[in-house]
Amino acid sequence: MRAVSWEDGACVLLDQRRLPAEETYLRLESSIAVARAIGDMVVRGAPAIGIAAAYGAALAYQEEGGDRAGGIQARLRTLLDARPTASNLKWAVTRVRAAAEAATGDLFDAALREACGIHAEDVAMNHAMGRLGADLIDAPCAVVTHCNAGALATGGFGTALGVIRQAYANGRIERVFAGETRPWQQGSRLTCWELARDGIPVTLLTDSAMGQMFRRERPRWLIVGADRIAANGDVANKIGTYALAVLARHHGAKVMVVAPHSTIDPVTPGGDSIPIEERSGDEIWAISGLPAGLPGALVKNPVFDVTPAECIDVIVTDRGLAQHPDCQKISWLLEDDAGDSEKLSS
Amino acid sequence: MRAVSWEDGACVLLDQRRLPAEETYLRLESSIAVARAIGDMVVRGAPAIGIAAAYGAALAYQEEGGDRAGGIQARLRTLLDARPTASNLKWAVTRVRAAAEAATGDLFDAALREACGIHAEDVAMNHAMGRLGADLIDAPCAVVTHCNAGALATGGFGTALGVIRQAYANGRIERVFAGETRPWQQGSRLTCWELARDGIPVTLLTDSAMGQMFRRERPRWLIVGADRIAANGDVANKIGTYALAVLARHHGAKVMVVAPHSTIDPVTPGGDSIPIEERSGDEIWAISGLPAGLPGALVKNPVFDVTPAECIDVIVTDRGLAQHPDCQKISWLLEDDAGDSEKLSS
Numbered sequence: 001m002r003a004v005s006w007e008d009g010a011c012v013l014l015d016q017r018r019l020p021a022e023e024t025y026l027r028l029e030s031s032i033a034v035a036r037a038i039g040d041m042v043v044r045g046a047p048a049i050g051i052a053a054a055y056g057a058a059l060a061y062q063e064e065g066g067d068r069a070g071g072i073q074a075r076l077r078t079l080l081d082a083r084p085t086a087s088n089l090k091w092a093v094t095r096v097r098a099a100a101e102a103a104t105g106d107l108f109d110a111a112l113r114e115a116c117g118i119h120a121e122d123v124a125m126n127h128a129m130g131r132l133g134a135d136l137i138d139a140p141c142a143v144v145t146h147c148n149a150g151a152l153a154t155g156g157f158g159t160a161l162g163v164i165r166q167a168y169a170n171g172r173i174e175r176v177f178a179g180e181t182r183p184w185q186q187g188s189r190l191t192c193w194e195l196a197r198d199g200i201p202v203t204l205l206t207d208s209a210m211g212q213m214f215r216r217e218r219p220r221w222l223i224v225g226a227d228r229i230a231a232n233g234d235v236a237n238k239i240g241t242y243a244l245a246v247l248a249r250h251h252g253a254k255v256m257v258v259a260p261h262s263t264i265d266p267v268t269p270g271g272d273s274i275p276i277e278e279r280s281g282d283e284i285w286a287i288s289g290l291p292a293g294l295p296g297a298l299v300k301n302p303v304f305d306v307t308p309a310e311c312i313d314v315i316v317t318d319r320g321l322a323q324h325p326d327c328q329k330i331s332w333l334l335e336d337d338a339g340d341s342e343k344l345s346s
Numbered sequence: 347m348r349a350v351s352w353e354d355g356a357c358v359l360l361d362q363r364r365l366p367a368e369e370t371y372l373r374l375e376s377s378i379a380v381a382r383a384i385g386d387m388v389v390r391g392a393p394a395i396g397i398a399a400a401y402g403a404a405l406a407y408q409e410e411g412g413d414r415a416g417g418i419q420a421r422l423r424t425l426l427d428a429r430p431t432a433s434n435l436k437w438a439v440t441r442v443r444a445a446a447e448a449a450t451g452d453l454f455d456a457a458l459r460e461a462c463g464i465h466a467e468d469v470a471m472n473h474a475m476g477r478l479g480a481d482l483i484d485a486p487c488a489v490v491t492h493c494n495a496g497a498l499a500t501g502g503f504g505t506a507l508g509v510i511r512q513a514y515a516n517g518r519i520e521r522v523f524a525g526e527t528r529p530w531q532q533g534s535r536l537t538c539w540e541l542a543r544d545g546i547p548v549t550l551l552t553d554s555a556m557g558q559m560f561r562r563e564r565p566r567w568l569i570v571g572a573d574r575i576a577a578n579g580d581v582a583n584k585i586g587t588y589a590l591a592v593l594a595r596h597h598g599a600k601v602m603v604v605a606p607h608s609t610i611d612p613v614t615p616g617g618d619s620i621p622i623e624e625r626s627g628d629e630i631w632a633i634s635g636l637p638a639g640l641p642g643a644l645v646k647n648p649v650f651d652v653t654p655a656e657c658i659d660v661i662v663t664d665r666g667l668a669q670h671p672d673c674q675k676i677s678w679l680l681e682d683d684a685g686d687s688e689k690l691s692s
Binding site for chain 2: 020021074179180181182183186188192193196197199201202203204205207208209210215239240243244245246249276278281284285287288289290295297299300305306
């Protein structure tokens with residue numbers, strides 16, 4: 001399945017809001033339609049958002065014809081404003097614009113070539129991480145994942161689920177345990193759907209049932225994505241990741257984080273410096289028949305948590321591995337000449 | 347608040363299905379109405395169910411007048427069948443029947459006296475456990491609870507929440523963190539409502555946010571109830587308790603289990619012998635717009651988990667404490683002459 005694709009002159013998005021009940025694809029033939037779909041959460045996951053925006057930027061150049069200065073800036077601005085905090089969105093639109101501005105021939109052709117390149121690079125990076133991560137799993141076992149770091153969040157294949165796909169193909173995964181991931185249920189809505197569709201055995205549990213599952217089923221790995229990796233190897237990821245990492249360590253399972261090296265933020269020294277976004281508590285109250293909360297009771301709805309580097313066995317990136325991550329190993333991954341995974345193993 | 351009470355010739359139940367949106371009390375004037383309310387989950391929590399059934403049994407004797415043999419058995423059977431697996435229900439109805447059968451005067455009077463006695467004993471037991479448990483909390487701190495082991499689950503005051511109420515009154519609790527307790531939300535629906543109503547500061551979190559909460563807020567105690575305590579001190583309680591106990595140990599917090607000694611099952615040697623009830627996975631899928639699940643994805647919905655004795659710092663019962671519980675300390679709690687809490691501390 002593809003969350004994003006370019007087909008016959010249009011950007012096609014799988015409408016993730018309707019999953020898993022319905023598999024509906026939206027064919028978007030204008031940059032404004034792509035911007036609106038990004039804003040409306042048809043597509044989620046930073047890499048997938050970036051790729052959709054790149055195709056949207058290509059459409060913007062098509063709409064403006066040969067005009068290098070006029071309406072194009074307004075159209076690109078609409079795309080950039082669709083989800084203001086998504087850094088991949090800005091990065092992708094900027095790349096497409098630079099390619100078009102440097103073009104000597106048709107601007108749309110150059111922009112679309114760049115967008116397709118961004119997409120292909122993302123998929124290739126996921127496959128590379130999938131191979132690196134899967135090679136670490138040395139015997140058939142059960143594994144655990146959280147939230148959705150899959151094909152649905154990327155250009156295809158996925159980060160954490162890319163490793164799981166590759167390891168399953170290698171005969172090294174017997175079953176995947178996925179927590180529902182409250183309060184948005186990305187685990188039940190997206191990860192279960194994605195794995196079931198690929199025929200990979202998956203079992204859904206409530207997030208709180210993971211403790212007993214670790215004790216009884218003895219999974220060997222926790223495999224998750226990352227939203228940000230600090231310079232010391234601390235990892236911010238979907239709320240719940242840290243508790244799973246503690247449970248994994250307590251039960252002798254290993255913890256693998258899978259993310260492109262662009263997820264590393266070298267100016268964030270450690271996890272305590274990562275601002276944790278908090279969303280409205282109404283998202284939690286909603287299923288209890290209290291859309292506006294309960295007077296006298298506070299509610300906290302943090303979106304991410306921080307897993308300290310000492311709870312992580314390995315970070316898998318497109319530039320290689322950082323085993324038992326620390327400041328030095330993380331900085332190696334950011335060196336321009338990095339890419340030699342041997343060097344980064346320890 | 348009272349989940350169950352006897353008022354002007356009727357059993358009055360707080361309709362817990364409507365909490366926290368509505369506080370509605372049902373006045374039940376017949377044994378069949380009480381049986382139906384128990385079956386329909388108007389009241390939940392083993393002690394509260396037992397007390398409601400005791401009042402229902404008293405009503406049965408009123409309905410049959412002086413008849414010792416005829417319709418009374420059918421009426422009591424209806425009560426016993428309301429929730430066939432609730433052991434407190436059988437215990438309470440049997441006690442009321444024995445009191446009525448032994449009576450020399452009015453059967454209804456004798457039955458009602460016994461039902462009121464069962465209720466008063468339960469409340470007194472909760473207050474005794476509350477004092478014992480609260481004395482263990484030696485400095486003002488934040489605590490964590492799970493599910494609802496409160497006034498709503500008992501005759502009043504509560505087991506785990508009884509300790510929290512008493513410790514709050516003693517100035518030893520600054521805030522209570524409560525997980526929502528998927529998939530039934532007893533934490534958000536019942537515990538938050540109960541604590542907010544008593545003016546005790548409570549913060550609601552998703553179950554998976556507890557890891558980061560332990561790391562950042564440094565609560566000193568996890569305080570929970572129990573559904574069954576094995577002979578070796580292993581504790582079965584609401585799913586999610588075990589993960590919280592592991593998180594508590596990892597962060598240097600202590601684990602307190604609060605339950606009447608009748609929760610101890612001496613014929614269950616350890617937690618591995620406790621059958622874990624599994625409910626339909628549809629309860630989990632429901633909030634993801636998939637009422638009947640997802641083809642290709644399994645789902646597991648265990649209701650309880652087991653926390654091994656080595657993860658528990660103290661079990662608080664009406665017969666005293668078992669610190670660092672083991673077979674010997676648990677058997678002391680079951681001795682007829684038990685009750686000397688000094689002896690049981692270690």
